[in-house]
Amino acid sequence: MGTGVEILGVSRTFRRGRTEFTALRDVSLTIEEGEVVGLLGANGAGKTTLTKIIATMLLPTSGTVRIFGNDAVTRPRPAREVTGLVLGGGRGLYGRLTGQENLEFFAMLGGIRRVELRTRSRQALAEFGLAEAATRAVETYSAGMRQRLHLAIGLITRPRLLLLDEPTVGLDPIEAERLRSMIAALRQSSVTVLLTSHYLMDIERLADRVVLLDGGRITADMPVAKFRGLAGFAGTITVRGQGDLPDFLSHPPGDLAVLHVEKDAGTWMARLRARDWTGDVFSQLGSLLDGVPVTDVDLKPVSLEDVYNKLVRSANSA
Numbered sequence: 001m002g003t004g005v006e007i008l009g010v011s012r013t014f015r016r017g018r019t020e021f022t023a024l025r026d027v028s029l030t031i032e033e034g035e036v037v038g039l040l041g042a043n044g045a046g047k048t049t050l051t052k053i054i055a056t057m058l059l060p061t062s063g064t065v066r067i068f069g070n071d072a073v074t075r076p077r078p079a080r081e082v083t084g085l086v087l088g089g090g091r092g093l094y095g096r097l098t099g100q101e102n103l104e105f106f107a108m109l110g111g112i113r114r115v116e117l118r119t120r121s122r123q124a125l126a127e128f129g130l131a132e133a134a135t136r137a138v139e140t141y142s143a144g145m146r147q148r149l150h151l152a153i154g155l156i157t158r159p160r161l162l163l164l165d166e167p168t169v170g171l172d173p174i175e176a177e178r179l180r181s182m183i184a185a186l187r188q189s190s191v192t193v194l195l196t197s198h199y200l201m202d203i204e205r206l207a208d209r210v211v212l213l214d215g216g217r218i219t220a221d222m223p224v225a226k227f228r229g230l231a232g233f234a235g236t237i238t239v240r241g242q243g244d245l246p247d248f249l250s251h252p253p254g255d256l257a258v259l260h261v262e263k264d265a266g267t268w269m270a271r272l273r274a275r276d277w278t279g280d281v282f283s284q285l286g287s288l289l290d291g292v293p294v295t296d297v298d299l300k301p302v303s304l305e306d307v308y309n310k311l312v313r314s315a316n317s318a
Contacts, residue, residue, distance in 0.1 A: 002068075004161055004192035005031040005054060010063030011216075012049050023049040025216040027063070033160070034190040038197065038207030038224070040308065045213040047196040051165045054194065055085045068160055081111060084159035086150045088166030095139035099130050099149050102138055103156060110157035124152040128182065144175030151182060155191075162186065164195045168202055180205050200304040204228075210304070212311070220311070228302055231310055233257075235301040237272045237285065242293045245270075253288075255281045267295075277301075 012024040024046045031037050041047050052058040054065055056076040065072040067079040093102055103121045112120055125134045128148040138146065147167060154162055167183065168176040176199075183206055186193060195206055203210060203224070210227040212220035220227065236259065245261065245268050252258050252272065260271040274281055289297075 006066040036193040038203035041213035046216040084154035086154035088169035100134040240296040
């Protein structure tokens, strides 16, 4: 295993007339072979610009990008040959062509020989659940089917690097989770993945590392577990019960904090924040609820969304 992607001091400035806008500012990032990195940031943070530069679709204003040792600026062809790109939404597909015709067209552009084109395309369509729709025009496909076709196109050349730009955008929850499962399976093939998203569930479900872009700069780069730990707590506990509110809600112990309490017609709900998930915390909670008529207890671990919202609030207040 070596280095898959090496980005050194990359900046990108766009000019329109006398107006100048800097999308990326001195970005440096390394992705190891077989690693899955989630690139997180709000709209306009520079995620798509960086993805296009890595994909050789856009030149950096300054800086260096190497894809498995190939300079993406001075040697774009070998860099492109080992890279697959999957775009979010309906971008990049030909609606009047069938799914198989789209796949074969892009496979030919990717260098797949004619002798193996039909076999490889049929295998890819079957793998992504599109075999029965292979001869239908893509304009008749649902959003989820189009996104699965994008993934088939991105992987049919068997790339060493896969760039995923907002892969679940516009999908319903069931189709989005189906696509996440397909992407998660790539871990078995040692493909290096850069996943660009502002959907935190994509990052949390798939990535090894989180890189946070803000205003064109990298403001955080760390393993997912460490990023999640920035929240300062382990998760929330929602307790529902009957009768009067428990006394401990007025004076919670140090490991628990009361976030929200509701009471209505003989029932109540309390949402607590747990500092960590230790036996002591659960033992403490059990003692506090002893004898209390509890109807439901729900545990929710801290999510990347909790961390992201905290970081955004801190940045805005600063």
